[in-house]
Amino acid sequence: MGNKRTPLVAGNWKMHKTPAEAGNFVKLLRESVDQQGGSVEVIVCPPFPALAAVASKLAGSEIGWGAQNMHWEAKGAFTGEVSAPMLQAMGCHYVILGHSERRGHFGENDEVIRKKLTAAITCGLRPIFCLGEDLATREAGQAVEHCRKQLRAGLEGLELNQPLALVVAYEPIWAIGTGKTATAEDAVEVISALRQEIADMYGEEFASIMRILYGGSVSPESISSFMKEEMIDGVLVGGASLDIDKFTAIIQTTAKLRGKTA
Numbered sequence: 732m733g734n735k736r737t738p739l740v741a742g743n744w745k746m747h748k749t750p751a752e753a754g755n756f757v758k759l760l761r762e763s764v765d766q767q768g769g770s771v772e773v774i775v776c777p778p779f780p781a782l783a784a785v786a787s788k789l790a791g792s793e794i795g796w797g798a799q800n801m802h803w804e805a806k807g808a809f810t811g812e813v814s815a816p817m818l819q820a821m822g823c824h825y826v827i828l829g830h831s832e833r834r835g836h837f838g839e840n841d842e843v844i845r846k847k848l849t850a851a852i853t854c855g856l857r858p859i860f861c862l863g864e865d866l867a868t869r870e871a872g873q874a875v876e877h878c879r880k881q882l883r884a885g886l887e888g889l890e891l892n893q894p895l896a897l898v899v900a901y902e903p904i905w906a907i908g909t910g911k912t913a914t915a916e917d918a919v920e921v922i923s924a925l926r927q928e929i930a931d932m933y934g935e936e937f938a939s940i941m942r943i944l945y946g947g948s949v950s951p952e953s954i955s956s957f958m959k960e961e962m963i964d965g966v967l968v969g970g971a972s973l974d975i976d977k978f979t980a981i982i983q984t985t986a987k988l989r990g991k992t993a
């Protein structure tokens with residue numbers, strides 16, 4: 732029974748780890764979680780300077796990697812930025828877009844995020860499109876509507892040829908880095924609404940295949956409550972993905988509860 736979606740465990744390292752630290756980490760990760768036959772998809776998203784080290788240590792492994800941001804133009808006079816073709820040339824499969832830290836600290840709005848999503852997909856990168864409400868919005872009972880709106884705003888006019896080209900991550904802002912996770916029920920409520928929205932935009936079949944993750948203070952202790960819910964297709968992990976034991980434990984619990992056998 733259940734759905735056919737392969738669970739995804741993604742580590743967002745944010746602004747952590749030098750190239751040497753990142754290389755050592757993924758070497759250990761490879762030793763402990765590679766060779767599961769793709770029952771769980773695992774990726775890490777290091778900062779830009781560590782991408783080359785990660786790519787070289789993970790070459791030929793089942794573990795993938797992605798970036799945390801990109802510009803929407805392919806090239807040009809944009810000091811300090813990197814583009815989708817550059818990330819693709821580094822072997823990135825994924826790019827995190829729309830993260831609340833980009834929205835909050837760097838002023839990224841729906842229009843910017845939409846342009847980035849389009850550029851990434853056009854280039855063959857899979858965006859992990861993050862969205863989520865702040866505490867005031869949740870307390871006002873507006874969480875579901877807020878997230879639906881963010882999803883629609885990001886995807887407006889976006890052509891998707893296939894549902895695996897995009898991953899959505901529900902990350903309530905009040906749960907990020909706070910040690911306070913949403914309950915699995917909270918996450919299921921929002922994620923079900925997002926899946927319905929995807930069905931309205933792209934059709935039921937699309938919505939049954941596209942993956943929607945939860946993120947926000949995910950830990951070895953909380954992972955099983957999320958992975959018991961068929962509606963949640965994996966997790967986007969911040970702090971706990973920096974620690975090899977914690978990240979490995981999260982992956983192993985996900986494999987145990989939800990791993991797909993080929």
Ligand SMILES: O=C(CO)COP(=O)(O)O
Nearest residue numbers: 743907908947948969970
């Ligand atoms: O922002 C996050 C992942 O993108 C979540 O971070 P934490 O797991 O540290 O709360």
